[in-house]
Amino acid sequence: MLDYIDKIKEISERLLKDCSVEMVIGFRKGTLPMMNEPCFARTPEDVGQFVWDSNCGINLANYLTDRKERIGIVAKGCDTRNIATHIIENKISREQLVVIGVPCKGMIDKHKIATLFADEIQTVTENGEKILVTAGGKETPLNKSDVLQKNCAVCTHRNPVFYDELAAEKVEEQQDVDRYADVQEIEAMDTQEKWDYFESLLSPCIRCYACKNACPLCYCPTCFVDEAKPQWVGKGQDPTDVRTFHFLRAFHCAGRCTDCGACERACPVGINMRVFTKKLEKDCFEQFGWEAGMSLDERPPLDTYRPNDPNDFIK
Amino acid sequence: MNLMEHMGIESDRIHFSWISSAESTKFVKVVKEVTEKVKALGPQQHFKKNDAKVA
Numbered sequence: 001m002l003d004y005i006d007k008i009k010e011i012s013e014r015l016l017k018d019c020s021v022e023m024v025i026g027f028r029k030g031t032l033p034m035m036n037e038p039c040f041a042r043t044p045e046d047v048g049q050f051v052w053d054s055n056c057g058i059n060l061a062n063y064l065t066d067r068k069e070r071i072g073i074v075a076k077g078c079d080t081r082n083i084a085t086h087i088i089e090n091k092i093s094r095e096q097l098v099v100i101g102v103p104c105k106g107m108i109d110k111h112k113i114a115t116l117f118a119d120e121i122q123t124v125t126e127n128g129e130k131i132l133v134t135a136g137g138k139e140t141p142l143n144k145s146d147v148l149q150k151n152c153a154v155c156t157h158r159n160p161v162f163y164d165e166l167a168a169e170k171v172e173e174q175q176d177v178d179r180y181a182d183v184q185e186i187e188a189m190d191t192q193e194k195w196d197y198f199e200s201l202l203s204p205c206i207r208c209y210a211c212k213n214a215c216p217l218c219y220c221p222t223c224f225v226d227e228a229k230p231q232w233v234g235k236g237q238d239p240t241d242v243r244t245f246h247f248l249r250a251f252h253c254a255g256r257c258t259d260c261g262a263c264e265r266a267c268p269v270g271i272n273m274r275v276f277t278k279k280l281e282k283d284c285f286e287q288f289g290w291e292a293g294m295s296l297d298e299r300p301p302l303d304t305y306r307p308n309d310p311n312d313f314i315k
Numbered sequence: 316m317n318l319m320e321h322m323g324i325e326s327d328r329i330h331f332s333w334i335s336s337a338e339s340t341k342f343v344k345v346v347k348e349v350t351e352k353v354k355a356l357g358p359q360q361h362f363k364k365n366d367a368k369v370a
């Protein structure tokens with residue numbers, strides 16, 4: 001994917017030069033390995049900082065909320081789906097955007113790679129399917145396919161859903177992936193096991209809210225967890241409150257989550273809170289045939305009524 | 316509801332019903348069912364705070 005970068009720069013530079021956008025949002029290298037950060041290029045010179053590799057897992061749609069200017073945005077498959085959700089929810093208008101679509105081959109899982117090494121990781125470089133990690137002065141080659149983010153490994157929408165410019169040829173979509181194997185594993189447990197699974201999953205959570213801050217869907221000016229009058233949920237580390245935060249946040253993402261993985265990536269303690277949102281994503285797909293952000297014209301299931309909506313749960 | 320069940324709350328604790336104000340018999344029936352089911356499960360062990368933690 002490294003070869004995309006020249007094209008991304010060329011397009012961004014052109015857009016800024018002919019003033020068709022006021023800024024282009026892309027990625028630049030972060031200060032730590034595997035931590036590319038958002039980059040807001042306002043002049044053609046800024047574009048020089050742009051990079052593209054397998055560490056661009058942050059969802060850039062997050063930076064579009066309520067912007068007023070014309071923006072160019074570098075977007076992977078999942079990012080375009082979240083942009084579509086933003087457009088549907090009137091958080092930005094299509095006319096303001098020039099979408100620079102990037103056919104994606106998956107992002108690498110920084111949590112997973114960090115656990116593979118006892119020493120601190122100094123550099124991570126890549127060459128096609130090979131990832132080269134230097135930790136403790138020693139180089140170790142890894143296969144990219146072994147260290148993909150969990151959501152990328154089962155992603156079936158790698159190509160941008162819509163775009164104005166394309167940074168490369170479209171990639172082949174993955175066909176034979178079992179998208180919901182992880183959800184099914186939990187579904188197979190009995191009630192007590194399920195409870196315990198989530199208890200131990202969330203026990204390291206420090207309520208830093210990095211997950212909700214990284215999520216493009218979590219744009220409410222005041223999140224329910226921050227409200228004091230009424231106080232919907234306690235603000236401490238009580239496991240009941242931690243659980244309430246996570247499962248209510250998941251409900252707020254129902255029918256909107258694209259399983260982009262930005263939340264999981266942002267967590268400093270490596271919690272996979274996607275197991276909450278993914279269950280709802282699966283339910284939406286199975287019950288309403290809905291995948292979020294696949295079209296700009298279709299209304300999401302939560303604000304549409306269909307006579308054949310499943311309602312067996314109502315007695 | 317599916318997510319509640321998914322994260323380990325017994326599904327018999329969660330009930331949904333649509334009852335018109337004219338359907339008194341249905342109301343009684345549903346309330347009976349709910350009480351029976353919840354009684355059978357016993358007191359809720361999870362997802363509750365045992366005592367309010369006030370400073």
Ligand code: SF4
Nearest residue numbers: 215257259260261263
């Ligand atoms: S909940 Fe997580 S996976 Fe879903 S859209 Fe938000 S950041 Fe992406």
Ligand code: SF4
Nearest residue numbers: 205206208209211267
């Ligand atoms: S990012 Fe991780 S630690 Fe922070 S609130 Fe989310 S799950 Fe908890």
